[in-house]
Amino acid sequence: MKKITVFFASLCLPFLLHGGVIYNVRLDGIINPASSRYIENSLELAVKDSAVCFILEMDTPGGLMTAMKDIIKTEFNSPIPFIVYISPSGAQAASAGVFITLASHYAAMAPGTNIGAAHPVPAGGGGGIFGGQSQDSLNIMGEKTENDAVSYIRSLAEKTGxxxxxxxxxxxxxxxxxxxxAVALHVVDTIAxxxxxxxxxxxxxxxxxxxxPVTLPENLPDQQVIHREMSWTDRLLDVFSNPNIxxxxxxxxxYGLFFEITHPGSVFPGALGVLFLLIAFFSFQMLPVNYAGIALILFGIILLILEVNIVSFGLLTIGGLAAMLIGSTMLIDSPDPLIQISKGIIYPVVIxxxxxxxxxxxxxxKAMKNRPMTGFEGLTGLKGTAETEITSLGGTVFVNGEIWKAVSDEPLPKGTSIEVIDVHNMILKVKKV
Structure with a gap:
């Protein structure tokens, strides 16, 4: 449906650009699937509203390669001029932001901004022993990633001149x-x-x-500017795209599942745990996740549980903490700090x-080892007094505020202090304290 809309819009462009609106959207922070969806949907609305151009104001340190390529595809398929404006002063277009800027029909920068530092960081983070890759293989991967990025960015620059x-x-x-x-080197077109x-x-x-040829109106500043903000669904998606979240x-x-297992029948913690896990795995679909990291975290939790039951002199605790730390560190399959989990979150969470x-x-x-406090079993171990003489044939005792029938292997005179050692058919078996 989107392709059909774009196709008919391109046919009607000569008639549309004599009047209309200007669409303006803002992209701040890391480029992720929420960003690409926001821009794509905004452009589609701009075309439907007969916008004369689409302006993307940007301030980004970079982000995910997949999301960046989705935005570039949107730029190339735009039936109206797609302008990238790096603003305000102090903003930057780094890493993926450079690619997006070069792919635009027109690029501008505010004074005091900068553009560059687009060196890619190869996926497959971690490396070494725990990453399962040698330094040589990482170097080869890095070289391939760099060459691929160079050919891609050159093709963008050549396409847009x-x-x-x-x-x-x-x-x-x-x-x-x-x-x-940037203007002097013909990287962007102007400063505004x-x-x-x-x-x-x-x-x-x-x-x-x-x-x-598509010509913008001379009176462009007089056109209505529509500033489109992220919808609540895009904002929610943006939050879930954060690796820390x-x-x-x-x-x-x-935590929720663990609490449900240790306290069967609680229901609420288990249901909440399942909900949190579903949200987590939904987020991981948008991130380069190393599922070996999840396995290590689970293994670490198991070791910590075993520590309580097995005397290991702290070895299982050390192993559990190490497994959780390594698993948490390598969970996101990229050494790019922009999409890594913060160490300031990993360490407190693990501890x-x-x-x-x-x-x-x-x-x-401890609760499982404690004797029951209710029912007949709860009487075992309680102390009381013989109300009558107690023999193997019977008698009565006063225990826990009640009078019970009782028997004893040895005769116990009336008034003897007794202790319940067993209960059978509502008859207590007692002994002398």
Whole structure:
């Protein structure tokens, strides 16, 4: 349906651009699936509303390669001019942001902004012993990833007529330049102090879109600007795309299931645990997850549980903590710090998990070893007084505020202090204290 909308819009463009609106969206922070969905949906609405152009204001340190490529596809398939504006002052377009900027029909930067540092970080994070990859294999993978990124960014720059040599340096050498340098090197098209200045610059400009010239109105600043914010679903998706949030939900899910197992019949903790795990795995679908990390976290939890039952002199606790730390660190399958779980979250969560499991399991085992406090079994061990003489044939005792029939292997005179040692058919078997 979207392709049909874009196709008919491209046929009608010569008639649409004489009047209409301007769509403006803002992308701040890490580029993720929520970002690409937000931009794609916004562009579709812009086309339906006969927008004359689409302006993406951006300030990003980079993000996921898959989400970045989705945004670039949206740019290339846009039937109206797609403008990228790096703003406000102090903003940046780094890593994936460089690719998105180079793929636009027109690129502008606010004073005091910078663009560059697009060197890719190879997936397969961790490496070494626990990552299962040698340093040589990581070097080869890094070289392949770099070469692939270079060819991709050069193709973008050549398609949009920008400086392909600088684009390659941004990947290979992680170079970063200011707004003035970017204009001088023909990386971006202009510097604009604000959105109004940018609209003044864009008025009357002609772009080649799908092989056809598209000219923006001269009075572009007079057009209505529609600022579209992220919908609540996009915001929710953006939150769930955060690896720290996904990790916390994962651990909360384990807590809920663990509490349900140790306290059967509680229901609510188990249901909540399943819900948290579902949210966590939904988040992991949008992230490069190493499921060996999840397995290590589970293994660590099992070792901590065993520590309570087996005398290991702390070895199982050390092994459990190590497994959880390693599993948490390698959970996100990329060493890119932008999409890694924060160490400031991993360490407290692992320590709290260890304390939680050890304390809860100890309490459960202690409760299982304690004698029952209700029913006939609860009478065992209680003390009382013989109301009559107690023999093997019978008698009565006063126990726990009640009078019971009782028997004893040895005769006990009236008034003797007794202790219940067994209960059978509502008759207590007692002995002298």
């Amino acid at each position: 920008r400086n392909a040599n600088w684009a390659e340096d941004a990947v290979r050498k992680s170079v970063s330049i200011t707004a003035n340098e 102090t604000d959105l109004t200045s940018l609209l003044n610059i864009l008025g009357g400009k002609t772009f080649q879109i799908s092989g056809k 996904a990790y916390i939900f994962l651990m909360l899910g384990f 709290l998990t260890a304390l939680f499991i050890i304390v809860v399991v100890r309490l459960v085992i």
